[in-house]
Amino acid sequence: MTSRIFVGLRRTRTAAMAWFFLLLVLQQPAGSYTLGTTVPDMRQAASRSGGTSCPQLTRFDVSAPGAVALQWDTVLGNNPATILTADQTPSGQLAEIEGVIQQAMGVWSGVSGTTLTPAAFAPLARTSLSSGCNSSDGFDTICFDQNDAAFAPGVLAFTRVVSADAIGEQIAPGSPPSTFIGQILDADILVRPGDSNSVFATPAALPSYPNSYDLESILTHELGHVLGFDHSVVWSAMMFPFAPPPGQITGVRPTPQSPDAPLSDDDRTGLRELYPDSNDVVHVGSIHGRILRASPLELPVSPPGVTGIFPANVVAVDDATGAIVAATMAGWSCADPGPPQFDGSYAFERLPVGATQSYQIYVEPLDGAVMLGNILQTTTAICRNALSDPGWPLQFACTVPPPAAPFSARIRPGP
Amino acid sequence: MSLEQLTSAADAIAQVECVSASATWQDGAIWTRSTFRVVETLKGDLGTEVTVRLPGGRVGPLTATVDGAPRFFPGEEAIVFLARTRSGDYSVAGWVEGTFRVERDARTGRRSVTQESSAFAVFDLATRQFRSAGIRRMPIEEFRARVAAAMAREKERTP
Numbered sequence: 001m002t003s004r005i006f007v008g009l010r011r012t013r014t015a016a017m018a019w020f021f022l023l024l025v026l027q028q029p030a031g032s033y034t035l036g037t038t039v040p041d042m043r044q045a046a047s048r049s050g051g052t053s054c055p056q057l058t059r060f061d062v063s064a065p066g067a068v069a070l071q072w073d074t075v076l077g078n079n080p081a082t083i084l085t086a087d088q089t090p091s092g093q094l095a096e097i098e099g100v101i102q103q104a105m106g107v108w109s110g111v112s113g114t115t116l117t118p119a120a121f122a123p124l125a126r127t128s129l130s131s132g133c134n135s136s137d138g139f140d141t142i143c144f145d146q147n148d149a150a151f152a153p154g155v156l157a158f159t160r161v162v163s164a165d166a167i168g169e170q171i172a173p174g175s176p177p178s179t180f181i182g183q184i185l186d187a188d189i190l191v192r193p194g195d196s197n198s199v200f201a202t203p204a205a206l207p208s209y210p211n212s213y214d215l216e217s218i219l220t221h222e223l224g225h226v227l228g229f230d231h232s233v234v235w236s237a238m239m240f241p242f243a244p245p246p247g248q249i250t251g252v253r254p255t256p257q258s259p260d261a262p263l264s265d266d267d268r269t270g271l272r273e274l275y276p277d278s279n280d281v282v283h284v285g286s287i288h289g290r291i292l293r294a295s296p297l298e299l300p301v302s303p304p305g306v307t308g309i310f311p312a313n314v315v316a317v318d319d320a321t322g323a324i325v326a327a328t329m330a331g332w333s334c335a336d337p338g339p340p341q342f343d344g345s346y347a348f349e350r351l352p353v354g355a356t357q358s359y360q361i362y363v364e365p366l367d368g369a370v371m372l373g374n375i376l377q378t379t380t381a382i383c384r385n386a387l388s389d390p391g392w393p394l395q396f397a398c399t400v401p402p403p404a405a406p407f408s409a410r411i412r413p414g415p
Numbered sequence: 416m417s418l419e420q421l422t423s424a425a426d427a428i429a430q431v432e433c434v435s436a437s438a439t440w441q442d443g444a445i446w447t448r449s450t451f452r453v454v455e456t457l458k459g460d461l462g463t464e465v466t467v468r469l470p471g472g473r474v475g476p477l478t479a480t481v482d483g484a485p486r487f488f489p490g491e492e493a494i495v496f497l498a499r500t501r502s503g504d505y506s507v508a509g510w511v512e513g514t515f516r517v518e519r520d521a522r523t524g525r526r527s528v529t530q531e532s533s534a535f536a537v538f539d540l541a542t543r544q545f546r547s548a549g550i551r552r553m554p555i556e557e558f559r560a561r562v563a564a565a566m567a568r569e570k571e572r573t574p
Contacts, residue, residue, distance in 0.1 A: 036480055038478050041476045058480070134443035134444070136440065137443070149468075149502035149504065150444075150469070150481070150484075150500070152500060152508050152509065152510060152513075153416070153425075153509060153513075154416045154420070154424065154508055154509030154510070154512055154513070155510055158481055158482075159481070160481050161480045161481075162477055162479045163477070163480070164477060165477065166476035169476050169477060171477070225482055231482050241482070241483060389473075
């Protein structure tokens, strides 16, 4: 179903009046845009660029079993020890940490309606390189004792994901070439070492070390990045950017019955969009729409071609449960060969459908709680041009428009 | 990180304007070096220009993404809390938390700062509204005063 949200807009004189949200009840369901994207390198031949300048999702090729091959570096710092376990024996400590990693993998592979099944992961391997988190080796590694120069004060852990902007790219000699745009070629998780203020505990050890960060929550979040997620604006989401305080966990612990229990619906919807299962008959709903100014004269004149609000934060809430099922940074669309058009479009995909299923859509322009300057990394990932990439073909170039000015709104139902 | 923690963690604090940014492979990873013109130094000694190295960027047909690391583009103004990493390069303390974008009101000309991490708004199901934490659209004079106060408190604590 395609619906439209029409927003009547007026410039306002006070910042307070710039705050608003709008509501529209729709009959059918909606996806998430907490996902990484990459724009194909159109300076390459069509055989390598795919002939499109539309942003492509960043994800793994999971068409073959064991496609996501994670290893973890068993070198653990002890000066100070930053990974705390209940079992203090050397082998027991490694087994306990490995169990946490596997549990985190199980969280993401436990979501129904995706091809990221347990079989998509190769058996977790070990390494003892102490510097295994190298982006150019093609191995997806978790490191606990690599004192990477990227660690700045306050950074507990991070994930470095390298993806291909062209087909046929290799990350290392002998590694398989990329078969699609956005394919992840290397992803490494680095957990901060050597800092007595950043100590992590396994779930078994956390009750005894309440001033430690929950290792399972941290690893599950970072694994989300490994799989292609960006950060989410949904506070209850696993992909919300800030770690729970020491001694606390994100969501609830997974169980054999609910392996994906720590995730929010926003995380699940995003995963279904990244790794859709064509056999899934439950999560087949979508909501598409546009956020438009009532007066086109109020749209920015530069760059040309802006026909809707960009960017906007859009959230879909399940009417029955009140849960956020998806959140997206919207305001653009793209059809081959591109480039993206800033027409106010939003799209939610892979939502559960049912006779009584309905959703409410909330929209906020990027001049309120979220501002354009705050999400430059996300928005600039949509466009490439000669300024950002010398030699970029003019016909595939686009420029991110300035944020919508403060405005008030009125609401009309879609057709 | 609180403003006090950021101030304490920073080796230098400055209002800067980005003049260039470029990404390269280095030490087995893709890094972006952003060079800034120093508009005003609030803490430390930076000279007229400073270069910051942050993980991520695009080199050829490969893109390295590190969520949480700020990106700067030529012409942008910010107040950044800089910390030296073990490589000796400057990074930004707390990454997006230590990045405060400077904005100028087109109508009044007044400048304000917004903490990059305050982008992560919470959608509150109870009120069905977006809300956010962190420093947002604070007049730059007030922000500078807060930083100065945090530095004074830090100095008092230092024996």
